[in-house]
Amino acid sequence: MKRFAKILAILAALVATAGGVGMYSGWYDVSATDEHLRPTYRMLDIAMRRSVRVRGADIPVPSLTDPAMAQRGLAIYRQNCVTCHGAPGVAPEPFALGMAPTPANLAHTAREWAAADLFWVVKHGLKMTGMPAWEFRLSDEELWATVAFLQRMPQISPQEYAALQAPSPLPRVDEAAPPDADRGKRAIHQYACLTCHAIPGLVGANAPVGPPLAGIGSRTIIAGVLPNNPDNMARWLRAPRQVNPQSAMPDLGVSERDARDIVAYLATLK
Amino acid sequence: MRAMPFVLCLALAGCGTDAPPAGAANGKLLLRQFGCGACHRIPGVAAAEGVAGPPLAGVARRVYLAGVVPNSPQNMARWIRAPQEHKPGTTMPDLRVTEAQARDMVAYLQGLR
Numbered sequence: 001m002k003r004f005a006k007i008l009a010i011l012a013a014l015v016a017t018a019g020g021v022g023m024y025s026g027w028y029d030v031s032a033t034d035e036h037l038r039p040t041y042r043m044l045d046i047a048m049r050r051s052v053r054v055r056g057a058d059i060p061v062p063s064l065t066d067p068a069m070a071q072r073g074l075a076i077y078r079q080n081c082v083t084c085h086g087a088p089g090v091a092p093e094p095f096a097l098g099m100a101p102t103p104a105n106l107a108h109t110a111r112e113w114a115a116a117d118l119f120w121v122v123k124h125g126l127k128m129t130g131m132p133a134w135e136f137r138l139s140d141e142e143l144w145a146t147v148a149f150l151q152r153m154p155q156i157s158p159q160e161y162a163a164l165q166a167p168s169p170l171p172r173v174d175e176a177a178p179p180d181a182d183r184g185k186r187a188i189h190q191y192a193c194l195t196c197h198a199i200p201g202l203v204g205a206n207a208p209v210g211p212p213l214a215g216i217g218s219r220t221i222i223a224g225v226l227p228n229n230p231d232n233m234a235r236w237l238r239a240p241r242q243v244n245p246q247s248a249m250p251d252l253g254v255s256e257r258d259a260r261d262i263v264a265y266l267a268t269l270k
Numbered sequence: 271m272r273a274m275p276f277v278l279c280l281a282l283a284g285c286g287t288d289a290p291p292a293g294a295a296n297g298k299l300l301l302r303q304f305g306c307g308a309c310h311r312i313p314g315v316a317a318a319e320g321v322a323g324p325p326l327a328g329v330a331r332r333v334y335l336a337g338v339v340p341n342s343p344q345n346m347a348r349w350i351r352a353p354q355e356h357k358p359g360t361t362m363p364d365l366r367v368t369e370a371q372a373r374d375m376v377a378y379l380q381g382l383r
Contacts, residue, residue, distance in 0.1 A: 210333075211332065215321065219322070219323075220321055221361050223337055224323065224361050225357075244337065244357070246337075249337055
């Protein structure tokens with residue numbers, strides 16, 4: 001028994017060493033033009049499906065049969081999804097064809113996947129696939145409308161799809177809620193803040209394009225021009241180029257609620 | 271005057287070693303003398319613990335200065351000498367730093383990676 005444990009430990013050490021060498025030597029090709037090894041693809045696919053299924057399991061599904069709902073979903077689909085996923089008889093844009101994994105044909109996905117799983121993926125996105133999270137862009141109601149349309153899509157012929165008229169999308173309405181630092185921390189990822197700033201407590205690029213935000217809660221001036229208080233910080237986050245037209249920091253379309261939540265998180269960085 | 275960037279390049283050439291470039295020690299002293307630490311945290315500079323402006327740890331790797339100027343030794347020296355000219359309204363004051371002084375300050379700051 002003792003000997004068996006010893007062999008196991010040696011094997012584990014060998015596997016870990018091989019993994020480390022493989023990783024560090026640059027052996028695995030990360031290019032989007034070289035397909036995955038079959039076992040790698042299967043492993044990633046199974047892990048993704050299991051992860052989604054576990055998380056979608058507890059989501060209550062509303063009624064999705066109202067045709068008006070699918071109509072709204074069509075408008076959202078045409079605005080946000082068709083560029084990568086295509087539609088019946090419609091190809092994805094050229095840039096999307098170069099992605100790996102290639103964005104799925106959702107007429108197929110919608111037939112195979114449960115509504116709650118579709119909802120979860122559209123809302124939260126998928127790491128390392130290019131599938132973005134829409135939580136900070138679409139309301140839950142809009143997400144369900146999208147799912148309602150997805151479920152209809154396998155029954156729509158290319159001719160019918162081309163003839164469909166979509167209503168224009170409704171303007172985004174912020175839900176009123178008190179500032180929430182935890183939600184702000186998640187919102188920071190959703191507005192690409194880490195591609196330019198190092199922010200304590202967050203895992204990501206933390207790149208030094210702009211100043212690091214460690215201690216930003218104690219800083220007295222924002223961007224060299226505004227006294228640091230919650231209102232000014234929210235204003236700066238929402239419209240930096242209005243405050244300073246020369247700034248390299250772009251207007252990112254941060255909603256009022258998202259700005260308030262991000263401010264709440266930044267205020268904790270003393 | 272137009273040859274200045276070229277001369278600066280020559281002066282900075284051969285700085286590939288780990289040794290701090292000429293002027294860095296003096297620059298560190300000047301950063302203290304000009305009171306930069308009243309607004310900035312600056313590693314290695316005594317009592318530089320200000321919280322008005324951004325901390326300068328790693329400033330050599332930063333892509334933009336003050337959010338408006340691409341970071342290079344030349345631009346950093348220009349920014350230090352005339353912040354109001356580059357970013358009107360900034361809280362950072364013109365401190366009448368001479369060209370030579372700015373060059374030494376930059377020599378120190380570019381070592382903060």
